[in-house]
Amino acid sequence: MFEVAIGLGVILVLVILLLLFRVQSLLNVARGSDKKIESTSNRVNGALMLLFFIAAMIAFFWYSISAYDDYSLPVASDHGILTDKMFWITTIITGIVFVLAHALLFYFSFRYQYKESNKALFYPDNHKLEIAWTIIPAIVLTLLVGYGLKVWTQITADPPSEAEVVEVMGYQFAWRVRYPGKDGELGDYDYQLIDAVNEFGMDFTDKDSFDDFVPSEIHVPKGQPVLLKIRARDVLHSVFLPHFRVKMDAVPGMPTRFWFVPNKSTEEMRQETGNPDFNYEMACTEICGRGHFSMRLILVVDEPEDYKKWYDSQEPFLSQNPSYLSKVPEKLLDLASIASGIDNKN
Amino acid sequence: MDQHIAETAGYHDEQWHSHGHQKESFVTKYIFSQDHKTIAKQFLITGMFWAVVGGALSSVFRLQLGYPDMSLEWLRPILGGWITETGQLDPEFYLAMITMHGTIMVFFVLTAGLSGTFSNFLIPLQIGARDMASGFLNMLSYWFFFASSVVMLISFFLETGPASGGWVIYPPLSALPQAMQGSQGGMTLWLVSMAIFIVSSLLGSINYITTIINLRTKGMTFTRLPLTIWAFFLTAVIGVLSFPVLFSAALLLIFDRSFGTSFYLSDIYIAGEALSHQGGSAILFQHLFWFLGHPEVYIVMLPGLGITSEIIATNSRKPIFGYRAMIGSLLAISVLSFIVWAHHMFVTGMNPFLGSIFMILTLIIAVPSAVKVFNYLATLWRANIRFTPGMLFSIGLVSFFISGGLTGIYLGNSAIDIQLHDTYFIVAHFHLVMGAASFFGMLAGVYHWFPKMFGRMMDAKLGYIHFWLTFVGVYLIFFPMHYIGIAGFPRRYYSWTNFDVFNSFTDLNIFVTIAAIAVMASQFIFLFNFFYSMFKGRVAPANPWKSNTLEWTTPIRPEHGNWPGTIPNVYRWPYDYSKPGAEDDFIPQNVPFSQTLESNFPHENDLIGLEKEEEGIVIDENETH
The missing domain is CATH 2.60.40.420 (Cupredoxins -  blue copper proteins)
Incomplete structure (x- = not known):
């Protein structure tokens, strides 16, 4: 009996939602608002981009710092100290890229949302820029690889005979x-x-x-x-x-x-x-x-x-x-x- | 070359003309169809079915991980004996569920569902072809996929359950029926299903490659191809080269399982008896598996990247930044994807020197990936962005690609990988970079090309709600997993309470479970939107996104053959958005430079003469027919 009531309730809610949806889309047609590009929806989505970035970054830094003791496992071996150190160096480097790339992604999305009066910049390429952002990651990665290789070789070296x-x-x-x-x-x-x-x-x-x-x-x-x-x-x-x-x-x-x-x-x-x-x-x-x-x-x-x-x-x-x-x-x-x-x- | 294409097109025109008047039966039109558009929809619907199954599986095992004490008695009508007497999930069925979740998502949803749908749908439409090079092989490709789906589905109903050794099916676990129930009939069906799947995938890929090389319309040179087509092309090439290796790995495993060979087995004592297998190598399987397995990651990822390149450019009203660099990085990723496989095997006991080599090669692949991200960012810079649902999902993909890609730098570093290997860190990594990212690519594609598929629009507002719930939800699921992984929690664990060191984070695991179920639930918004709009959506205009590519020059509901008249010629690249001087903010690919004198660059004006000459050739051709 109870289940039937719940089932009916769920169906009722779904029907109401469906009707609301139908009314909403008919209203859109009547108003012609779905033809507009510089619409409220577009502005809301743009604003949400920025809002999401800010909220996510706060959550990310807050949790990473406040829960540090929970997720960082104490280390009890010599090579563990080395790999942990490398882990944190990698975290700093990738962390910077993570924040910057996302800042640009969400800020650009917000900043350059559609405006009737604007025209996008026709900017198909820029070789200097492209070479720069090929070479810089390549150099950073080379450094990380070099460092990683050194540690890896040390860890996997032949064991001392007195082991x-x-x-x-x-x-x-x-x-x-x-x-x-x-x-x-x-x-x-x-x-x-x-x-x-x-x-x-x-x-x-x-x-x-x-x-x-x-x-x-x-x-x-x-x-x-x-x-x-x-x-x-x-x-x-x-x-x-x-x-x-x-x-x-x-x-x-x-x-x-x-x-x-x-x-x-x-x-x-x-x-x-x-x-x-x-x-x-x-x-x-x-x-x-x-x-x-x-x-x-x-x-x-x-x-x-x-x-x-x-x-x-x-x-x-x-x-x-x-x-x-x-x-x-x-x-x-x-x-x-x-x-x-x-x-x-x- | 150009003449040849024109001839092919001419031949097709006649062929299609004579066929056009024949009435197709229901069976040839909707079931055994050879129309690439119908086949694409078949792949899409089947992929969606599997996505729901895969998602439902993950919801159930997330309940186990978040609420280990919860009674799952209510699942007994479905799972029967897999719910223990105390109302818990059976530990072996838990493993079966994660195995099937992985297999279904990687192969059935993100390979067949993604490539199968969009390669089929977009290749002929965007290169200007009547259909695939072989409609018949294309039809076979779908029905082989369907058969493999049926076999995999049957394995759920075996008494011993489906395969449960993880989607990587490492032997000896997968080779020995005594090792676990899932390695009995379930594993056999898994192998049969995958063998059929590989046939399907190869038929599809060969067709895509042939079509792209041979059936491009006049003027559609490789440097005028939309990035979608480049991505599908390279995906198909990777598939053709790597899937046969999985096939051979599976074949050897079948021999080991059923015919007493010892390719992967050696020195095994199990269930109270010493087996006679000797001299095999379990590591050999891993090498063979990952020789497919790693390229597979890119088979899943590249179509998504291609789709977003197209959607981002269109909705930014801006050319994609660095078109040639984008092609270059796709090529580089494709080549490198074949020589990084052993980074999955740093701690398998493989020679550490080999580990060093694979570490170097792996981190090199980060460079072209970074270039792609920067190019996306540069495309958004000073754009004029329309947030269509497709665009939102594309931006989401870029975000996941950044987040998941960066953690790849940890895992590609063999020294750091020692600790992180097989923990939740890797689960977080690949779910973001290949799971969620490709899934978003697929959703972006559905929203963007729905009007072309069904002649109607999907509801945008429902799309926005779907996007925000899914986008935020995916981060809430997978971001916390990084912390759980750094704390060392191993993956594929039924429960962590046996260990003091892993007996924490119950709150975070509950959080992840709630997020996962919420994301699963919000996919029903999409499903509703999809099926409702198919019948009741607003009728689509011819070019709803004001896009440049050829598919929007077809009728709103293209028939088999795509264009009623001749196939349009192509005169320019697909990214002439917001060109200075032009009246509109887009110039479709089929508009000759002679009609856009106001916006041409000097070198484009030089091409006008060439255009006229080429048109002359076409007219001659038609006269001789």
């Missing part, structure tokens, strides 16, 4: 990390060896994998280069660490990498943001299916000494899952027991 290596693997729908363990070498893997427990497909015929450990959180030391070795085992994913300005796709069959230097510990960031529960998070930014929006992993930046403590306290995968000893070749069994620490436990 802490962490393997990150994405799958539907979570991240897993693997550390090389005491020997500092990640063991081989093969996707055909993956099962419900051995999610990485670690190859236990390789002695480097005996001491690899698989924690549930990712820890990295502050102030030291960290090399993420990234892979995926089913579909594309993308590692995104927003505070570190890190993003790199995870591709099945093609390992990728990204290295960075975290420069604020989790503790420091908790103080800076005033949020005692703050945690660095890793997200996925390449559509990967139903749970794309839920691939969260906490990343902890420790002071170097805390990191070492944490690192040393981790138990190798093999020690947690001794049944995988059966995959280890006979002659390496002793080594496996020692490296994974199974011996000590017994």
Whole structure:
């Protein structure tokens, strides 16, 4: 009943609008006002152009300044400082062009609206002007490109040899990390060896994998280069660490990498943001299916000494899952027991 | 060359004359029509249907993003099982909706709806031709598009839903039916639909190119072509060169999906089993896809730029500033559009050196784009502007092109792109620069050429309301997305509440959702205006905008064949507006210099002799027939 009433109401309103429209257009015909070009409509549209520009600019500057803290994410990596700086330099340059170009667009629209008495200026070209506004953007862009290239080359350069290596693997729908363990070498893997427990497909015929450990959180030391070795085992994913300005796709069959230097510990960031529960998070930014929006992993930046403590306290995968000893070749069994620490436990 | 054109025109005249008296049946006139004007309207109406579908999809997923807790139970009659028991949208269907929104808008609305409508409608009318080079291929082009539309529409009704891996359909997600429901039957239909669509697009493009090269009327040299035609011409060339690459990418994907090949697949463990695929490269697909995908952006954008060039010049009552520079920048954009594709792939693990190269090439393309903007501004300077609805939408396009173009400078810079890639910043960027801008180009074109299409005028006041609501609304939707993107919010997220870092901006997301629904609603003003005016609008005068181009020399409702008599000759460029000395503020292209002695420049007076000679040739030709 109620719905019917609403439906009738909507129809009534539409009919009234239609009638108003019809009356209005007939009136226009009667008055002949639709023949006039220098009409009220033309003036209103011209005035709205200017009004829109002023209102939009006020809103733009007001929001950009007042909400700065909301939209600017604190930065916690060395290269992030560089890319942020470049972001803001680009913002200043494009911001000037943005405001100026729009000022001209809307001011001209307002200023040069139709007047019966006026005649437009026949001005088909001006080569000097055209050359100027080809060359000036070209120079500005060249500078931006040069600057960008410098930073990009720096970021994508080979990682320092002392970098802490962490393997990150994405799958539907979570991240897993693997550390090389005491020997500092990640063991081989093969996707055909993956099962419900051995999610990485670690190859236990390789002695480097005996001491690899698989924690549930990712820890990295502050102030030291960290090399993420990234892979995926089913579909594309993308590692995104927003505070570190890190993003790199995870591709099945093609390992990728990204290295960075975290420069604020989790503790420091908790103080800076005033949020005692703050945690660095890793997200996925390449559509990967139903749970794309839920691939969260906490990343902890420790002071170097805390990191070492944490690192040393981790138990190798093999020690947690001794049944995988059966995959280890006979002659390496002793080594496996020692490296994974199974011996000590017994 | 000139003689050849005259001969062709003569041949056509006779042909059309004898055909003119035959009664066409309803089927040949309105359904399987070979008249370019009817085909254009078919493309337009189909494009409008798809725009409504695409817009409705976005309204629903914006509700999810703005009001994640809202009960969508009221959608159950339409969406059925895609609404979960708790009344929420199913996360996979959310992905299906964004995928279909993207596919529909990019391909069906802004490629077929835009190029299909205006290239078909305007090319013969503005170059002075009876019809397209091949009316039959043209008809096939529409019906292939129709078939592809039907296939895509069917995919909505599959139990497993339509394709849902994003409009870029990156494998392995799109290749593995186990990865998500949408990669099952929905993906197959998507690929079939796109294959048919590519056939349609190629048939259309080849026809446009052939027509523009061969069927220009006498005197219509390339440097006298309206910028619309230049834009359509280059769009078609880009399409012919790039769509086949998408076709090959899709073909290889079909092989991977159905015949066990491994072009894109390698080392995959999914759903508890290790697949046998090895040695493929998922990145290969991205290279192939974006080799179309990036030019596609310009396939969408160039017609809009062409249309606005024409409309801005007409309604400014001023020649377009830097006509040759405009052509030059269109050419430069077209060429460069083929060598910038990998800027979509800076963080895919592609060699960083390649990233550097593509960054340089990408930022070069900003130069011709900037030139276009400056030329528009210079055209408006000291103009005498009539704010017709078409003009308003053209100014809106320029504004979006500036706003969206400038954010391209961030994203083209690979170092900045690391953070912004796949966030809402890019969503804001491309929706402004190619989505809203081209959409405005399309609307501007509809308002401007409606009188030629249907012989009636659209209501201007409704047009103004439609413009202001849409223009302001589009900015309210997409401008806030920049901030959300700078804050790092990833795109294609069903909800952000899982993350502390993204658990903010709920107010801004609500704001965007309201704006999006308001913009969607205001499109119904346009739809009403369109269909109402088609039957009840005021009868249009022959040249309502006092424009120079040839289409306004046809009868108000041109028959098949466009001109009842001979096709007019062309003597001048299309932008003689407000020429000093001239009585009116426009001189149509078919007015010879010999009739405008008062306004001719010295070098134009020299052409008068030539005009007379050429006319002599035409008379001779007619006598020999």
